[in-house]
Amino acid sequence: MLIWLILVPVIAAACIGLLKTPGRLTAIISAAVSLILGALAVLAPDCCTECLTSFCGTPLQLTLGLPLSRIMVLLAILVTFAAVCGMKAPNADAERSWAISALLISTGAIGAFMSDSIIAFYGFHELALIPTFVMIGYYGRGDRRNIAWTATIYLGLASMVLLAGLLILCTEMHAWTFNGLAAAVQAGIMPESPCLIAALLLVGFGTLVSLFPFHTWAAPAYASAPTPVAMLHAGVLKKFGLYGLFTLAAMFGPKCQELFGCWNNWLLVLLLGNVLWVGYVTISQTRLDDMLGNSSVMHMGYIFLAFAAYIACNGNNELAFQGAALLMLAHGLTIAMLFLLTGQIEAQTRTLELDCMGGLGTKLPALGFLFGLAGMASVGLPLLANFAGEFSIFVSCFAGWTPAAATCDCWLGSVANFFGGMGPVQLATIGALWGLVISAIYMLRAFRNIFEGPVGTASERATKLTVLDIVAACFLAVFIVLFGIVPPTCL
C-alpha cells in the first residue's frame, strides 16, 4: 500500500502533464486518494513495511516503522490536500504546472519520510526540490529569478554537504539504511570521525531547515513562491532536515551524544540566532509574506532546541522527541494555513504591505477568524496545535537537569548562582522563551494592521469570499484545533 502513496501523485502528475487533464481537479482527486490511503496506513496498528527492490544488495524499503515517519506522512498528506484545494493559478496552463509541481513535491516529501534506505531518503528530497526551484523561477513574485537561483545554490550546496556527511557515516558504519544503522550501533560499531560527520550533517540538514546563519534563502523564497509551493515547502519539505537529524539521533539511541555531542553547544548558539536574531528580523518586516517567511525560520529554532535537549540527555529524553514531532506537525499545518490565507489576502486586497491594509476583518470576518486562528496557533496558544509541542519542548529542556547547589540568599548572589547552576541547554531555553514574546509581537501586529482598525484603502477592494475560497483553510483549521485538544502523541 505504501508504494501507492508515492505512485498516486506521480500518476496524477503524469496524467496532467501528458493527457492534459484539468490540473486542479486531478490534483485534488489524487490528494484525496493519498489522504485516504495515508490515513489508513498511518492509523494502522502495525508499522507496515514494504520492500520495493534491491539496490547493490541493499533492499530499498518503504516503511512507516521509523519513529517520525507516521507523523510526517500525516503532515504531508494533510498539507498536500489543502495546498491543491486552495490553489488559485492565473490560467489553465499555469494551473497544470502548479498542480504537477505540488504533486511532485508531495511525492518527494512522502517518499523521503517513508524511506528506510538513506540514499533513497536523500534522493526523494532532491526530487522534491526541483519543482520548487522551477516554480519560484517561473511563477514567483518579485525578483523571482534571483531568488530562485539563491535558493537553488543554497539548497544544492547544502545537499552536497549533506550527501558527503551521509556517505561518510554510512561507509564508516557499513550500513545504508536507518534500521541498519540502528543494528550497527547495537552491535557496538561507531563512526570513526563523529565530529566531521556531525558537522557535515548539521550544516547540510541545517541549511535545508534554514538554521541560522544559513537561513537567508528561506524568507525570500517563501515570500516569492506561489502559494501551494510555499505551503508545501515551508510546511512539509523543510521538515526533512529535522526529520533526518531526529531519525539519525533516534537510530543512535543512547549513543547519539557520541555522534552529535561535539557540536551541541554550537547548535545552541545557532538556534538562539534563529529564535532571537531572526525573531527581531521578523519584527522589522513590513510585508506579510516576508514576515511569515521569517517567522517560519524563527520557529525552527524551537525544534532545534528539542534536538539539542535530546542530544544533551543522550537520547534519554522522550519528551523532547515527542515535542519536536508535535511541533513539526503543528508548525507545518499552521504555516501552510498562513501562507494559504496570505494568498487569499493578496487576491482580495492586491497588496501585502501591512501598512496599507486595515479593517479587513470588518469586510471579511471569516478570513479574519481563520487568520486569527492560525496566527494564534503560531503564537502558541493552548488548545491549538503548536502549544503542546512548544510546551513539551520547553519542559523537556529542564527534564534531565539536576540543579547545582547554591549558597547565599542575597539578590545578586542568587542570580549568579542561578545562572551558574544551569547547563547550556537550560540557558539557551531561557533565551528561547523570549521567542514567545517576539512571536506575539509580530503576529498580533500583523493581525492588528490587516484585520483590525478602520477599513483601509486596500481593504476597500475586498469583495465577498465564497465557501470554495476558504474550504482548504477550514480543512487545516479543523486539524489545528483537533491536534491542539488531542495531541497525536500515539503516532
Add this chain to the structure above:
Amino acid sequence: MNMIHNLPWLFLLLPLVVAAIDWVCLNKHPRLAATLSLLSAAATLGLCIAYLTGLQTGTPGVYTWMPCSLEQLCLHLGLVMDPLAMRMMLVVTGIGLLVHFFSIGYMKGDPSNLSRYYAGLSIFMFSMSTIVLADNLAMTFIGWEMVGFSSYLLIGHWFNKASAADAAKKAFITNRVGDFGFLLGILLTLGFFGTMNFADMAGKAAGIAPAVLTVTIVCLFCGAVGKSAQFPLHVWLPDAMEGPTPVSALIHAATMVAAGVYMLVRLQVSMGTEAFTETACNIIAWTGAITAIIAAIMAVQQDDIKRILAYSTLSQLGYMVMAVGLLAGEAAMFHLYTHAWFKALLFLGAGAIIICCHHEQDIWKMGGLTKRMPLTVLCFMMGTCALIAIPGFSGFFSKEAILDAALSKNPVFFWIGAGVAALTTFYMLRLCIVAFMGPARDHGAEHAKEAGFTMALPLVILAVMAVISGYGFIANDLVPFNGFHAHGFALGLPFYVSMGALALGILLALAIYGLGGRTKDPLAGNCISKALRNRLYIDALYDKVIIGGLQQGFAHVMEFLDCYIIRGIICQTLVWFTVRIGYLCSWLQCGSLRAYTLVSAMGLIILILLLAYQF
C-alpha cells in the same frame, strides 16, 4: 470511574463547548448564543453551589494529556476541589453569571457580532475555571494563556476602533512578557521541586537552597505581575477599558486580574510559606506596595469613569499582592473575594451609567444623576463605601485584615496601606461628587433614565454582596481559603489609622469638590496634574523608549545585519571568490588547439616519466 465523579469537568467543558458553538455555528443568531452562554454560566454556578454545599462530592478523574514514560514529566489534567478552589469558583461563576445577565441589557442593539462577544465570555469562563481548578502548574499555564486570549478578544471586541485594537494588542503582549517569566518559573519549579503538581510540592522547599528558591518564586511572580497588572507591567489594564464595560467588570476587575494573587496563594498553600524566602517576599510586597501607591495617585486625576475604576483596581490588586508578599495569604484572598463583589458592582454600575448617559464616560460631562437614576447611584454608592472601607461594609473587614498583617510584619507597608486608603477615599468621593451631584453638565446626563431590569438586577445582587460579604457568618463559608476564619476586629492602631485615613480622604474631597456644582477640576492645570493625567509618562516611556527605541531599533539593527552582513558581505564575498576562481580557471581555456595539445602532450610525458621512475 464513576461518571458522577467526573462532573467537575463540566466546569471546563461546558463553557468551552458553548464558546465553540457560539462562535462557529451561531454567528447569525446572537440571541441564541447569549442564551446558551448564560445557561452554561448558570449551570456552572449551580454545579459550584452543589459542591460547596456538599450535595456533590468526589474527586474527578485525572487525564493524561501528554504521556511520557517519566511520571513527573507527564502533562496531566486534573482538578483540585479544595475550599480555596471551589470558593474561588463561586466568585468566578457567580460574578460571571451576573455579568452574562447584565450583558444582555448592556449589549442590546450593538451592531458588532454579539455571538463572538458571548463566545469570548464563555472562553473566559472556561479558562478562568482552568486556572482555579488546575492541579498542576502546566494546566495553570494553559488557563493562564487562555484568559489572556479571551481578554484580548473581548478588549478588542470593537476591533474596528483603532484604540480598542491597540489596547487588545497591548494587553496580550504585556501579558506575554509576564508569561515569559512565569513559564521560566514553571520550568524552574519542575527542575527544583521535581514536579509540577501542587499536591506533590509540599515540604520539598526545605531541601532547596534559598537563593534558587528566590529566583524561582520571583519568576513565577512575573506571571502575576503581568496578569494582575503590577508595576512595571501595569500599563495594559487602564487601556483595557476600551472593551465593553461588563467585560471590564468580569475580567479586568473581579476575576482575571486577581488570578495572579490566586496563583501566588495557591503556591504558598502547596509549597508551604517556607518556599517564599525573605528576598522573594520583599520583592513581591514592594511591587504590590508601589503599584498600590502609583495607581492610587494616578486615579486622582482621571476623568474617565472607567479609568478611575481601573486605576482603583490596580491599587487594590497592589494591596493583595502586598499581602501575599507579607505571607498573609488569608488576608489577600479575603480582600480578593470582597473586592471581586464590590468592584464588579462599581464597574457594572459605571456601565449602567455610561449606557444611560448615551455612551458618555467623562465624569465632568455627567452630574445630577442622583435624581435621574437613583437605584443605580445607590448601588454604586454601596460599592464605593465598600471600596473606601467604611466600617460595616465588606471592604472594611478585608482591608483591616491586610493592614493588621502589615503592621505585624513590617510597619512600612502598614503606613503605605494607610496612605493608599486615604487616596482611595479621595478619588472615589471625587468621582461620586462630580458624577452624581450638582446639575447635569451635558445632554447625555440630562436625558439619563434608570437602567432596565437586566442591568438593575445584577447591581442589586452585587450591592447586597458588597455589604454583607465581609461578615464572619458569610465570609467563613465563602472566602476562598482553606479553613478561613474571620478575625474579630479590635479597636487598635490599625482601626484608628484607617479611620483617620478615611476621614482625611473625605475631608479633602469635600474641601476641594464641595457638594457638586463645579464644572472643572480645581486641581487640573498644573504640572503635577498633567503628569498624572499622562500616567506619570510610564506609557510614553514604554512606547517611545522600549518599543519605539529599543525593540524597533534592535529589530532594525538585526534586519540590517541580516541583510547586509549575512546576505550581503558574507554571501557576496563567497560569490565574489567563486567568480574570481572561475575567471582564473578560464585562462586555461584559451581556445587554441595547439596549446591544448601541448598541455596534453606534456601531461603524457610527465605521466610516462612518473611511471618510469616510480617502478
Add this chain to the structure above:
Amino acid sequence: MIPLAHYLILSGILFSIGLAGVLIRKNIIVVFMCLEMMLTAANVALVAFSRAQGTAGVPVYDAQVLSLFITGIAAAEVAIGLALIVAMFRARRTVESTALNSLKD
C-alpha cells in the same frame, strides 16, 4: 637479425616527429597526417614486439592483429576526419588551427 631496440628507436623517432608536427604545424591537414604518423609508430612498435616475443620463429599474432585493427580504424578515422576538414573548409574558408578558437571568444 636486427635487434628489437632499433625498431623501437625508429618507432620513437616516428612518434616524436608526429608529435612535433601536431604541435608545430598550423595546417590541420598536416596535423592530421602527423597524427597518422604517430599511429604508424605504434604499429611499428607492435609488429616489432610481435616478432621479438615470438618463439621458434613464430611471432605472437595478437600484436599483429592489433596493428591490423589500428590500420583499419585509422582508415575510418581518416575518412571522417577528412570529411570534417572539408566541411570546415567550406564553412570557414580556412584550415588553419589557430582560426579555430570561436569557443573561446
